[in-house]
Amino acid sequence: MKDLTTRQHEILGFIQLHFRQENFWPSIREIQTHFGFRSTNAVMGHLRALERKGYISRVAGQARAFRVTYDDGETPPEGSAEVIDIPIYGHIAAGYPDGVETGGAIGRLQIDVDTAGVRRNRRAFALKVRGESMIGAGIFDGDIVIVEPGLPKHGDIVAALIDGETTLKRFMQKPNHPPYLKAENPDYPELNPVSELVIQGIAKAVVRSL
Amino acid sequence: MKDLTTRQHEILGFIQLHFRQENFWPSIREIQTHFGFRSTNAVMGHLRALERKGYISRVAGQARAFRVTYDDGETPPEGSAEVIDIPIYGHIAAGYPDGVETGGAIGRLQIDVDTAGVRRNRRAFALKVRGESMIGAGIFDGDIVIVEPGLPKHGDIVAALIDGETTLKRFMQKPNHPPYLKAENPDYPELNPVSELVIQGIAKAVVRSL
DNA sequence: ATGTATATTGAAAATGTGTTCAGTGTCAAG
DNA sequence: CTTGACACTGAACACATTTTCAATATACAT
Missing domain, CATH: 1.10.10.10 (Winged helix-like DNA-binding domain superfamily/Winged helix DNA-binding domain)
Incomplete structure (x- = not known):
């Protein structure tokens, strides 16, 4: 051009x-x-x-x-990215073994895969954030986090099941140490290695309605 | 209606x-x-x-x-909520009198209207946030805000055109006073009533890729 | 130096376009 | 039967808007 x-x-x-x-x-x-x-x-x-x-x-x-007709954008309204439908689980019922329980969704959202940063085949889901434990990472009470199942890397924000409740924490793993979870809020303590650490997935995106 | x-x-x-x-x-x-x-x-x-x-x-x-002003429906409800295609007008070129980047959109995102909080017929667009002036409202550098044109109310976060640059500020208007814009960051000063205050739209949602 | 693209002025022609005034006819409700 | 909302015709008016013709000036590559 x-x-x-x-x-x-x-x-x-x-x-x-x-x-x-x-x-x-x-x-x-x-x-x-x-x-x-x-x-x-x-x-x-x-x-x-x-x-x-x-x-x-x-x-x-x-x-x-x-x-x-600036061929940079606008032109291909069709060839746009794939849109996926993601269920929103409020607070997850304890024992979310392997995924999708359609009945438990409190809502759904639809977003294209690129923006959400998830892959189509993985079964992504969303959570409505409760509490302020990740306020330091810019995630507030009421925000919706899009989570994709998978193995977390050091520093990823993960949805973890602790004490039957899903919380959002940062996943920390140093070499030769057991992993632990860290809240991004000075008021909250670090969580030391939990015996029953179930990682539900990795947070990929945050959506907030203003 | x-x-x-x-x-x-x-x-x-x-x-x-x-x-x-x-x-x-x-x-x-x-x-x-x-x-x-x-x-x-x-x-x-x-x-x-x-x-x-x-x-x-x-x-x-x-x-x-x-x-x-009002869409009579007519649009077929495919699946669940309606998904709209929103252009992302990227970083606005600094010092540009009209505040629009060359090619128009630097990207697009697609999201359902309920989650985005916009109406179908209004022409919503998105902006990639630059700077930290709204950090107090949980909006960070690199976030994408979805903006809908319209008249702001007191307390709304708006995309405003000041000095040829689009910035995100909170719109404040007390009765019998001219409106002004306020940054949600203690390091930034309040912006007093600007003569050339062009409100591009009201921020409706924030999307952040993690 | 010569040509080509850009950037602009000035005036005028030719339509495009919104708007108004004055009517006709239908149909349902009071 | 009358009134009022609705759905139109027809003609004319006043600008809004695009378009064209004729020039000037600068910058830049050939």
Whole structure:
């Protein structure tokens, strides 16, 4: 894709900003006014350049009839990443042996695999975080964590089953030592190696509704 | 929400269909032609009705300047919740007068509307957070915020355009006072009422890859 | 130096487009 | 029967908007 000059870049930027803010495209005169041109023709030149370079396309003679075709984004609405459906378990019932109990879900969320950072075939699930033990890692009460089953590495945040309750902790393992879990909150103690340490999975992403 | 007549429903449908297919709104005469009316006024009547009933809003005198305020449904509920495709407008180039990065989207994410907390018809977009100014609200450098255009209320976290840069701040507005923006980080000062305060949208959700 | 792309002004032509005024006809409710 | 919402026709008006023709000036590669 050919490069744009500074001015062309600004024009394209304004067109897109206008569209995002107003939900319809600007007219040539609006672009002219915004940049302080004294002639609509100044805009025309830039639009022609943008069209020639393939960034936009227009319908001749029609008002506000833009299409932004910057082939960087926007173009492939179809070939987008795969979206998976993830069940949200509130507090997990003790004895979550191997996974999916559809009945226990308090909700579901759907997100594409790339953003969530999970693989399709693994059975990911989500948890609603309760408590403040991971506040130091930016995970707050009420957040939703997307968890993927697997073996944790040192430093991963994991969902672990302790005392029949699922909590979020950071998994720490130094060579030749048994692993332990660490809360990311100064008020909470480190948890020393638990006998029954069941790692449910590794936290891959956090989603929070504001 | 008031009910629509059959004809009004058809008109609204066509407007939205046109927008999805062409990326810009139809003109009144295009609507007229599509339905075979012999007078533009037939369309005018329906548009007025749609506007009165709150389904759309328009900018008087401007061509193709629609906004669909309320979606009448029509969208097939595939599976469970509806998944929308959100463009990620990346790091905004610093010092850019219009605050838009060249190519437009640097990525996309897909998420269901309930989890994201946005409405289908509004054009939500996402931003990759840069900087630590909202660390107190649990939003960190590198997080992705999902933003929906709209008018902010007191206390909302907004994406605002200041000095040509988009930043995330909390929108504060006390009665009889001009609004100001506040960073959620003790190291950052409060931002007093800016003359050129452009609110791009309200942050609805945060997604973080771990 | 010469050509080509960029960036702009200025004026005018040609439509596109929203809007209004004045009617006709239907249909259901009061 | 009358009233009022709805669905339209027809013609005209006033700008909004795109587009074209004619020039000037700068920068940059050939």
